Amino acid sequence: MIDNAEVRTRIAPSPTGLFHFGSARTALFNWLFAKKHDGRFILRIEDTDRERSTEEYELDAEGALSWLGLGWDEGPETPDLYGPYRQSERLPIYERFAKKMVEDGFAYYCYCTQEELDKERKELEEKKLPPKYSGRCRNLSKEDADKCKAEGRKPAIRFKVPENKTIKWKDLIHGPMEFDSNLIGDFVIVKPNGDPIFLISNIVDDAEMKISHVVRGDDHLANTPKQLMLADAMNLPVPEYGHLPMILNPDRTKMSKRKNPTSITHDFRDEGYLPEAVINFMAFLGWTPARSASSTADAGGPKINKEFFTLDELVGEFDFSQVGKSPAVFDVEKLNFYNGYYIRQMELGELAKRCLPYMEKASLVKKEDEKLLDVIGLVQERMKKLSEAPALTEFFFKKPEYDAELLIAKKSTKEITLKALEESYKVLTEEVDFTRDSIEQLLRAMAENIGVSAGEVLWPIRVALSGKAASPGTFELISFFGKNETLERIKTAIDMLNSK
RNA sequence: GGCGCGGUCGUCUAGAGGCCUAGGAUACCUGGUUUUCAUCCAGGAGAUCACGGGUUCGAAUCCCGUCCGCGCUGCCA
Numbered sequence: 001m002i003d004n005a006e007v008r009t010r011i012a013p014s015p016t017g018l019f020h021f022g023s024a025r026t027a028l029f030n031w032l033f034a035k036k037h038d039g040r041f042i043l044r045i046e047d048t049d050r051e052r053s054t055e056e057y058e059l060d061a062e063g064a065l066s067w068l069g070l071g072w073d074e075g076p077e078t079p080d081l082y083g084p085y086r087q088s089e090r091l092p093i094y095e096r097f098a099k100k101m102v103e104d105g106f107a108y109y110c111y112c113t114q115e116e117l118d119k120e121r122k123e124l125e126e127k128k129l130p131p132k133y134s135g136r137c138r139n140l141s142k143e144d145a146d147k148c149k150a151e152g153r154k155p156a157i158r159f160k161v162p163e164n165k166t167i168k169w170k171d172l173i174h175g176p177m178e179f180d181s182n183l184i185g186d187f188v189i190v191k192p193n194g195d196p197i198f199l200i201s202n203i204v205d206d207a208e209m210k211i212s213h214v215v216r217g218d219d220h221l222a223n224t225p226k227q228l229m230l231a232d233a234m235n236l237p238v239p240e241y242g243h244l245p246m247i248l249n250p251d252r253t254k255m256s257k258r259k260n261p262t263s264i265t266h267d268f269r270d271e272g273y274l275p276e277a278v279i280n281f282m283a284f285l286g287w288t289p290a291r292s293a294s295s296t297a298d299a300g301g302p303k304i305n306k307e308f309f310t311l312d313e314l315v316g317e318f319d320f321s322q323v324g325k326s327p328a329v330f331d332v333e334k335l336n337f338y339n340g341y342y343i344r345q346m347e348l349g350e351l352a353k354r355c356l357p358y359m360e361k362a363s364l365v366k367k368e369d370e371k372l373l374d375v376i377g378l379v380q381e382r383m384k385k386l387s388e389a390p391a392l393t394e395f396f397f398k399k400p401e402y403d404a405e406l407l408i409a410k411k412s413t414k415e416i417t418l419k420a421l422e423e424s425y426k427v428l429t430e431e432v433d434f435t436r437d438s439i440e441q442l443l444r445a446m447a448e449n450i451g452v453s454a455g456e457v458l459w460p461i462r463v464a465l466s467g468k469a470a471s472p473g474t475f476e477l478i479s480f481f482g483k484n485e486t487l488e489r490i491k492t493a494i495d496m497l498n499s500k
Numbered sequence: 501g502g503c504g505c506g507g508u509c510g511u512c513u514a515g516a517g518g519c520c521u522a523g524g525a526u527a528c529c530u531g532g533u534u535u536u537c538a539u540c541c542a543g544g545a546g547a548u549c550a551c552g553g554g555u556u557c558g559a560a561u562c563c564c565g566u567c568c569g570c571g572c573u574g575c576c577a
Contacts, residue, residue, distance in 0.1 A: 012577090013577090014576080014577050016576080016577075046577065048576095048577085049576060049577075051576095052576080052577095110575090112575095114575070117574090117575080121574090124501095125501080127501090128501040128502090129501070129502085130501065130502045130503085130573070131501090131502090131573060131574095132502090132573080156575055158575095174505075177504085177505095179503075179504080180503080183502065183503055183573085184503090184573085185573085187574085187575095188574080188575050189575095190575085191575045192575065193575085195575085197574090197575070197576085197577090198576070198577045199577090202577085217571095218504095218505065218506090218570090218571065218572095219571055219572070219577090220571095220572090220577085221504060221505065221571075221572075222503075222504060222505095222571075222572040222573070223572080223577090243505085245505085245506075246505095246506095246570075246571075248570080250510095250511085252569060252570065253569095253570075254570075254571075281512090284512065284513080284525090285512070286512090286513095288512090288513060288514070305514085305523085305524045305525070307524085307525060307526095324513080325505080325506065326505090326506050326507065327505090327506070327507095327569095327570070327571095328511085328512065328513090329510095329511060329512080330511095331510090331511045331512065331526080331527085333511075333526065333527055334511070334512060334525085334526055334527080336526095337525085337526060337527085338526095340538095340539095344539075379538090380539095381538055381539045381540095382537065382538040382539075383538090409535080409536085410536095443535095453535090454535060455534095455535045455536085456535085457535080458535035458536085459535055459536065460535095461535085462535065462536065463536085466536095468536085468537085469536065469537075470536055470537030470538075471536070471537070472536095472537085472538090473534085473535070473536080473537095474535055474536085475535090
């Protein structure tokens, strides 16, 4: 049983690229688990690779998590508790542990050069042998070491992998796991420039920061035995481990930006996805609510499938027993479905507010006002992404451009269309009440009077007003535009048809 | 090559030996509502449960083998 008081989880992004969808899902599961058990969720920046880490990417990770609503209880800006939470500021700690391991005989200096190692690996691969480090520097004599030093070689520190050991742990998701230490070569833990490798900094920090549960991607499964051996050598407490199945491209390879949108901030947030939708979608990749959660009835009763969950509801339902073991393909169609749903559910004022940046960028509106509200209201149910707002509403702000041919409804003719438009123009000129319902009454009656189907009247007017084959309804458009603009646009349409 | 992890409709999944003539969601198709699109509603098609052997009265579910896919095998994380 999990002791609520002790649950501490973390997300440990490496700021070497834009915060990735896969990392976000890992963060979500960690966050949910922490919240579920009244624990704490920690953000730790793993920027030990100084060549590739940037502040921009660190900010991107924070922006992504904030946008998703996955707030952290401890992080770089709150270093007081177990901080600092940026590994670049913790280098002395890793150095101390690494030195201690060398002193205690658990690790050693390795003077092999990159070239030597590459060559060695290539030879092994050619012989179809496992590309495992030979351990050449393991028992380097004092003289040889001195010789290397004299040559100016800077040593890396390698961990001395113990022989004939079976490393075991019980994975939160996969169950009992077992690895044979003989299959693992001595691995580097500190680079010649003194920077630690993920393997050591990660487990040292998990211990120092009192992380109770490490939930990460399946790609770390094979790293776990190495880290367990390190923890053993350093006498560090070991957290529980859970390895989440991967998220895949359609071709079933590990999800990548080449083949999918992956950046939370660029591809999802800026493209007009709602965090609610992304969260909901993400949660269902590899997880399903327990039977009892999705149904008011008992497990044996009729199952009611619930598919929409808020973050709070997710906290209530989340459990590792419901996390699947098999990888899942990222399907943007499903995300679009969730996004459309959340857009439709959203309160109009809120939706307008969220559409505003896109509208401003397209130079359609400058501020949030009545008109924006009305316009967004008219396209709300057909919007899948906020970024579609400008394209969907452009004709409300500018005279539409379209081909006169479009005015003629399917199965109608130019003559009937012209007549319909002219008659409409006439009755609308005399009308004063431009509310939706009275317009509907008026136009329907008119269509009947001139012996034309409703569609043959309403289609051309709708096109005259919107310039589009698909748009909000005719009556809504007329009542939105009002008398002057409506008549003007109908007049333009009549002229276009005549001159055709 | 070695080790590890996986394998139920295109996709996400339900499934813990009989409730499964394998359920839901999405996507797709059809019909209804409607002036178009969308929404909404109804219906349809779509899975030899990777394959082969067991165990059992009975297997998608348990066991073994095979195949396939992916991951790791870095002085990346």
